[in-house]
Amino acid sequence: MAEDLLRERLSKFIPPKEEWTPVDEALYGVEDIYNVPEEKAKKLREDAIRYSFKHHYEGNKFYHNYCKKAGVKPDDIKTEEDFNKIPLVPDTFFKSYPDIEEDGGKNFLKWLEKIYTGELPKIAIEKNTTISKMQSKLNKKGIKLCHTSGTSKKISILPHTNESIGHYVHTYTCALSEMLSYKDKIKMICFSSRMPMDIAIGNVFKMAENTGVWNMLYLLENLGIDLSIMKKRTDEKKKKMLESSLKKLEKMGEDEDYLFFLPPPFLPPILKIMDVHGLKFNFRNANALTGGGGWIMTQESYRDALFEYFGISQDRHIDLYTTTELDVCVSQCKGHYYHLPPSVLYPFVLDEEMNPLPCGEYGRFSFLDSLANSYPGFIITGDRVKLLEHCPECDRPGPVLAPEISRVPGVESRGCAEVMAKVLEEMRE
Ligand SMILES: [Zn+2]
Numbered sequence: 001m002a003e004d005l006l007r008e009r010l011s012k013f014i015p016p017k018e019e020w021t022p023v024d025e026a027l028y029g030v031e032d033i034y035n036v037p038e039e040k041a042k043k044l045r046e047d048a049i050r051y052s053f054k055h056h057y058e059g060n061k062f063y064h065n066y067c068k069k070a071g072v073k074p075d076d077i078k079t080e081e082d083f084n085k086i087p088l089v090p091d092t093f094f095k096s097y098p099d100i101e102e103d104g105g106k107n108f109l110k111w112l113e114k115i116y117t118g119e120l121p122k123i124a125i126e127k128n129t130t131i132s133k134m135q136s137k138l139n140k141k142g143i144k145l146c147h148t149s150g151t152s153k154k155i156s157i158l159p160h161t162n163e164s165i166g167h168y169v170h171t172y173t174c175a176l177s178e179m180l181s182y183k184d185k186i187k188m189i190c191f192s193s194r195m196p197m198d199i200a201i202g203n204v205f206k207m208a209e210n211t212g213v214w215n216m217l218y219l220l221e222n223l224g225i226d227l228s229i230m231k232k233r234t235d236e237k238k239k240k241m242l243e244s245s246l247k248k249l250e251k252m253g254e255d256e257d258y259l260f261f262l263p264p265p266f267l268p269p270i271l272k273i274m275d276v277h278g279l280k281f282n283f284r285n286a287n288a289l290t291g292g293g294g295w296i297m298t299q300e301s302y303r304d305a306l307f308e309y310f311g312i313s314q315d316r317h318i319d320l321y322t323t324t325e326l327d328v329c330v331s332q333c334k335g336h337y338y339h340l341p342p343s344v345l346y347p348f349v350l351d352e353e354m355n356p357l358p359c360g361e362y363g364r365f366s367f368l369d370s371l372a373n374s375y376p377g378f379i380i381t382g383d384r385v386k387l388l389e390h391c392p393e394c395d396r397p398g399p400v401l402a403p404e405i406s407r408v409p410g411v412e413s414r415g416c417a418e419v420m421a422k423v424l425e426e427m428r429e
Pocket residue numbers: 333334335336337339391392393394395396400
């Protein structure tokens with residue numbers, strides 16, 4: 001792959017081979033993380049997850065106690081057949097932090113120390129502290145406190161490290177290379193302003209940009225991300241800004257292989273303005289990317305609009321399954337099935353009683369993510385998915401999720417939530 005400049009750039013950020021852990025081996029030791037022969041993937045995954053489980057068992061105070069309560073230790077996890085013994089953490093657990101307002105952040109920091117794998121760097125808390133003040137202090141010490149963009153009342157907060165954001169940039173870029181065939185610097189046109197650094201994707205974009213792997217143009221730089229443009233139709237100033245941003249597109253070469261990042265909630269107000277001004281484009285060589293949910297329409301209708309207004313054909317759009325609790329990019333192929341990188345991730349689906357379901361049945365998406373290094377990435381999500389052993393649309397080996405993903409109704413995980421609350425309670429000094 002000598003002509004692949006994208007991979008060449010990316011390779012500069014891979015740790016030296018002599019320092020590789022089994023997790024690095026599973027991530028950096030394969031040519032295409034979405035296309036690893038089954039036997040090879042199984043071996044790499046087994047080693048990576050076993051290593052990762054030991055890492056969190058030994059380095060994470062909360063997880064250690066949680067595993068002890070479940071009666072599981074690293075020696076019990078020998079092969080993949082033992083993976084069902086690994087205690088899982090519901091994603092809602094990362095909302096279980098104490099309110100900062102109550103005691104000026106003291107207990108919040110204690111909570112963070114307990115759920116962080118390793119020694120959390122010490123920071124001083126000042127008076128009237130806020131999450132974002134703590135974020136910037138921790139950031140200086142290499143910890144990225146990321147939260148969900150927040151569709152529910154209480155947001156999830158997770159500590160990431162530069163290394164784990166690097167994992168994400170790597171897999172993200174691999175997805176664009178493999179699924180959309182980018183082989184050189186990615187010219188990304190973001191229909192948004194710069195992403196804030198307190199959400200994982202903001203860190204990913206910034207790191208990707210800093211590494212010179214991507215080139216970003218933020219079309220809506222001054223608009224903010226509050227989407228208020230959608231709600232307040234009377235806000236003429238913002239409307240004008242959006243109009244002039246869209247007109248910038250007229251000066252861009254329609255033959256270029258841009259990558260459009262256009263979050264679904266932004267599409268309707270953009271189309272409205274394009275209608276008023278009779279704007280239509282034919283970016284025939286461009287691709288489009290979405291990720292992180294916010295589907296206010298079906299993916300099909302999104303793709304229809306993309307073709308009609310921007311000339312981007314159906315098979316040039318891919319969606320990524322992203323969640324703050326996952327350090328790996330789960331990417332659609334051109335057939336729109338979500339590919340789960342098989343050498344680093346072990347996915348499964350649970351029924352409402354938390355029992356594993358066979359492939360092909362809808363249930364709660366769960367996974368063992370070997371790449372998470374600063375918190376245990378053995379997660380039960382609130383997403384309803386169907387897992388298939390192979391993609392019906394392309395010939396890449398390894399499991400996929402069907403395109404239809406929704407939320408599990410009544411999303412709080414039963415069972416283990418009580419046990420976790422008890423473990424945390426017992427850990428209180
Ligand atoms: Zn596929």
